Each structure stands twice: as C-alpha cells, then as structure tokens.
Amino acid sequence: MALASPPDGADLARALRKRPFRRPGENLIVVALVLCAAVSILTTFAIIYVLFSDAIGFFREVSFWHFFNPGNEWQTLFNPRSFGVWELVLGTINVTLWSMVIALPLGLAAAVYLSEYAHVQTRRFLKPLLELLAGVPTVVYAYFALTFISDDVLLPLLGGNVSFFNSLSASIMLGLMILPIIASVSEDAMASVPRDLREAAYGLGATRLEVAFRVVFPAAISGIMAAILLAIARVIGETMIVAVAAGSTPNLSLSPLESIQTMTGYMLQVALGDAARGTTDYTSLFAVGALLFLMTFVLNVAAQVIVRRFREAYE
C-alpha cells in the first residue's frame, strides 16, 4: 500500500480523531469525575431543598408578615409566642457593625502596609502570621471573648454599664477573625493596581503615604469593597463566638454593651435544646437558616461580581 499523496490537513484531523485518546474504561473514569463535580451541585440543591421545605412548614404556622414585621419580638420560650425575626437580624447587624468598626481600620492598614510599605521578606513572613488569625478555631475565640474580654477586661473596666454577655466582647473576637480576610483580599486588589499609576504619582513628587492613600487605595476600591462584603458574610454566618459571648436574649438594640441574640445564636440554641421534629420551634430553625443562607448568598455573589469587574478593568 502506497501513499497516493502526502496527507493534507483534513486527513490529519480525521486520523487524530480516530486515534484512541481514551483506552477502554477511560470513559468510565470520566463519568466518575463528572459525578465528583456533580456532588457540589447536588449539595447546593440539597441545602436549598432542606432549608426551604421545612421553612415552608414554618410559614404554614406563622405568617410571612408576622415573621418580617419589625414590630414583633422574637420570643419562643413561653406563650404567647412570637416570631418577629427582625430582633435576631438586628442582633446579627449589631455584631457585624461593631466587628467591622474594629476590623476595617486594622485590616485596611495591614493591607496598605503589606502592599505599599513592607519589604518582600517582611511580607512573606507577616502574611502567614496574619492568616493564622483566621485559622484559630472559632470556639477558641468564643472562650476568649467570654472569659478574657468580657470577664477580665470589660466588666472591671465598665462595671455595671456592660452586661456579662455583651455584643462587644463577641465583636472584638469577630474583628480579629475577619481581619485577615479584609487584609489579604484588599492587598490582592492593591497589588494588582498597575505600577504606572504609582510611578506617575512618585514622578509628580508624591510621598509614599500619598501614593498609598490617594492613588493605590482609590484604584483598588472595588476589591476593597469585595473584601468588606466577604468579611460581612463571614461574620453573619459565624456561630460559636456569638452564641457563647453575645448572650441569648433577642434585643432590638445596636448597643455594644447589651446582651443580644443573633440568627446563628438562635439556631445553635435550638440545636442544643430538644425541640421535637415538626414543632414550630424546630421549623423556625429552618426559616432562620433559610434567611441566613439568602443573606450570605447575596453577599458572596455581590463580592464575586465586584471582583470580576475590577479584574477586567486592569487586565
């Protein structure tokens, strides 16, 4: 058999397509890999199904309007019971607010320092150390908040002005926990600001401080926004710190010195109690959980959208 003519492009493509890129059985492997990827999709569906099917059961007992009416309190212990979720949401907003007051200045200062001031070696050393703050188990922060911050610092310092369980002790520890998120996501954003901008500013006689805060910071603002949203999502989903240190009394207050209850704090309380399946106490867990899931979902999606936008801006 002789070659009639040298193979042209079409022949080559046909030959390549016939080549056994997969040995027998490799299709099965690919199917297994697809199944692995499908687990993540299934997880999402399962979360949504579990939360919303029992939440619907809850809303058969308690009206939507009652649940979201800011005038109703959250009072599930004795009759007449009341399920106004706004008190729990405000508890969550309370710790979010105060933890951001603590973490935002420190986290952004760390981001500016690491991105604009620190020597490469200093940064290589400091960054993993800062990340450690996010790696501390939250139950450890919870213990610190209750025993050290509240018991040993706040109570002696503020006396009767602060209750034993208070949102401030939880917020301080939450602030430490999210500091690395704000610092490292913001630093990534600042590091990807083009060098030209900095050099132009230095060329015009700006100092390092001016370059950092008047050039790099504004240019990285969208990344910083994303960092803030991610940090908020972490705070509102965090359970142990608020359950241990912030108290278990739903409270329409943004004061850092009072005892409050967050959405996650309530969920843990139900889990620790012995609410029978099918009772309103039990299904309220899923209603609050569904609301929490929606809130973190919106924050995470918003952060991703912002990050993608700002990446496009410079690439």
Added chain:
Amino acid sequence: MSAAETTPQAVTLQAEGSVARRQAWSRTSRWLLLAATLLGLVVLLILGIDNAIVGIPSLDWDFLSNYPSRFAERAGIRSSILGSVWVLVFTVIFAIPVAVGAAVWMEEFAPQNAILTTVRLNIANLAGVPSIIYGILGLAVFVRLMELGPSILAGALTLALMILPMTVITSVEAINQVAPSIREGSLALGATRWQTVWNHVLPGAMPGILTGTILAVARAAGETAALIMIGAFTFIAFDPSLSFGGLLDSFTTLPIQVYNWTIRPQPEFRANAAAGIIVLMVAVIGLNALALVVRDRLRRN
C-alpha cells in the same frame, strides 16, 4: 510586584516647609501602619499567653487520658481527642477523592461551556456558606433521612461536604500550576488524556493538593457549630470502636469539649477549657505549619 521594590530610594535633598511636613507624615505612617498590622497579632499573643497561664497547670497525662467528668479536676479529653481524630480521618477519606476528581474534571476534561461556568460559580458560593448551614444539611440528610444518627459517619460526611468547596478550589489551583508543556509532551508521545492526568498532571499538582488538604483538615478540626447541629453535643465516656459498626457510634470532638467547659458556670472548668484550647491550638498551628513546610519542600523539588 510591590512598590517597595520599584520605587527609587529617597532623594537626599533637604526639603523645607510643606514638603518636609509631607515627608515627615509619610515616614511616620510607616510605623503607624506597621503597628496597626501587628495589633491583631499582639492581641492574639496576649490571649495565648494568658490562656497558657490558666491552662498549663491542668495539662497533664491524666487530662489527656481521662474521660469527661462532672468533677473538673478529674475531667479529661480522651474521648474528644479520639473522636476528633476518627471523624477527621473519615472526613479526609470522603472529601479528598471527590474534591480532586471534581478539580480534574473541571481543569482537564470539562467542555468550556455554561455547565463548567455554573459548576465554578456554584463551588465559589458553597465556599461561602456558613458552617452551621452545613450542620443543618447534615442533620436533615445524614442524621434523619439516612438514619445514621449523630454518629461518626454522619459527622464525617457533614464535615466532608463543608471542606469540599475549599479543597476543590485549592486542587484546581494546583492543577492549573502544572505547565501546559508537560501535558502536551505526554500527549505528543501518545499517552491518552487520562494517562497524562494520572502520570504527569496529578504528581505535579500533588504539593498544592496536599497543602490544601492539610489546611482543610485544620479547619475541620476546629469546627464546632456544624457538629453541634447534627447532635454531637453529648457526654461520651467510651473509645470509638475500630470497626465499621463503630462508625455508627456517637462521638464528641475536642472543640465541642472546649465549648462544653466554656459554658459551664462553675469557674473550675475554666482551667479545663484553657488546657483543651492549648491542645487544640497546638494541633491547628501544627497543621498550618506542616502545610507551609510541605508546600516549600515539594515546590523546591
């Protein structure tokens, strides 16, 4: 690339007036910002030292080898350490193959279409879902629907789902780091796509996958809320049995034990909690350090 490497050295001209003031501010800002960067770490250090002072006196062999007790001085962490280790072993066994499989599909086999984009977005979102929500999922699916009860198996499956997104993301990054030339070389020599993945891509991505796995284990080791949610807040005074049936035993873990001691009103349990925290932190910091070492060592090879 940071400004530190690229900006010219300060010019040694004597500045005057407003320029001098601006430069002075800039010099001061370096130290202020460094102080702010270190503040969080200093607070953690103070808390750690204070905790060590409270906890170290209780930290002896009895504490490590005793079961929990309602008497603080007799209570120990035997069952919680064994429970933690057992749950984590199965968490890794469940999570890592699935995570690596998903990552390999996404990077090496998936068609570049809307399905892949959806899977990517979905995993990014799952990574942001609070751990307590995974606890609810575990409660409804593993404990109730599959009737596993608040068992080691249910706990490990719950934690596996929780760390899955994180390990998929780190595995994808690790696979991405493998140079395309390695794949092309292997394919050009006639290897199939799977042979290329198995013999060249996965070994190259191993350091990154291993680092991600260790960090995920560190996170699962400290997880409390999800496990309380599935009902693991219990008094356990026996060792988990080393059999398949033992997987259905109830369990407790070290963070749950720390939580248990933290919320007790009696002050004598505070020292127990502090000692438990020392053990937990040694494990978590050890795992983080191990991850750094693994990454550096394997990267050098």
